[in-house]
Amino acid sequence: MAINKENYQEIGEFLKQRGVTLVAVSKTKSVQDILELYELGHRDFGENYVQELVEKYESLPKDIRWHFIGHLQSNKVKHIAPFVHLIHGVDRASVLKEITKQAGRFERRLSCLLQVHIAKEDTKFGFSADELPEVLNNIHSSEKVSIQGLMGMATFTEEEQILRSEFSGLKSLFDEYFPEKEDAILSMGMSGDYKVAVEEGSNLVRIGSLLFGSRE
Ligand SMILES: *Cc1c(COP(=O)(O)O)cnc(C)c1O
Numbered sequence: 001m002a003i004n005k006e007n008y009q010e011i012g013e014f015l016k017q018r019g020v021t022l023v024a025v026s027k028t029k030s031v032q033d034i035l036e037l038y039e040l041g042h043r044d045f046g047e048n049y050v051q052e053l054v055e056k057y058e059s060l061p062k063d064i065r066w067h068f069i070g071h072l073q074s075n076k077v078k079h080i081a082p083f084v085h086l087i088h089g090v091d092r093a094s095v096l097k098e099i100t101k102q103a104g105r106f107e108r109r110l111s112c113l114l115q116v117h118i119a120k121e122d123t124k125f126g127f128s129a130d131e132l133p134e135v136l137n138n139i140h141s142s143e144k145v146s147i148q149g150l151m152g153m154a155t156f157t158e159e160e161q162i163l164r165s166e167f168s169g170l171k172s173l174f175d176e177y178f179p180e181k182e183d184a185i186l187s188m189g190m191s192g193d194y195k196v197a198v199e200e201g202s203n204l205v206r207i208g209s210l211l212f213g214s215r216e
Contacts, residue, residue: 003036007210023067025208028215046206050076071125074098081106088151089115091125103144113151118166120155149185150174163193167200
């Protein structure tokens with residue numbers, strides 16, 4: 001499989017004009033595919049599985065910024081803590097506790113986003129909007145962990161109204177809880193819905209299949 005350079009350029013243009021960061025989601029894709037994008041100057045890549053991420057980290061250039069975007073189990077934090085750039089899906093206090101511990105052990109401050117459950121499907125992880133105030137009261141950025149913003153996944157649908165209302169709901173929470181932080185991150189939008197997500201205020205999108213082709 002080769003990457004889709006046309007899509008990469010087109011998406012890149014759209015995002016650049018709007019100041020939005022592109023994370024290229026390379027899960028299940030080969031090291032060669034990643035290198036193809038790397039050679040075009042791309043540095044932000046996203047992975048969902050810890051073991052796959054570690055293997056790719058080991059065999060690829062060290063200036064890649066690795067985003068962990070999957071569901072993170074506490075006992076796996078230690079494998080990515082030495083090098084991960086941003087952990088997108090923190091959805092339980094217990095994971096955050098482990099992240100704090102591993103940050104101490106590896107002597108680096110780890111950056112995280114809290115995942116908020118915005119979709120109708122109950123298979124998607126995250127804190128509910130109702131839980132968020134209390135969670136954010138109890139969870140603070142610290143010497144070890146930097147809570148940089150929020151992440152969410154919309155319902156898998158082509159109905160634009162549903163996408164729009166889920167994304168705008170997350171944007172409101174983001175504005176409420178990360179009001180004066182200019183570099184705060186709102187990670188929302190994938191191949192099928194990134195334009196709507198950006199229109200609703202996303203500043204980071206996670207795109208896989210439009211760049212790398214569909215997954216098995
Ligand atoms: C797989 C995945 C993506 C990318 O999905 P595409 O539809 O291929 O763009 C984005 N975010 C998360 C959390 C994912 O698991």
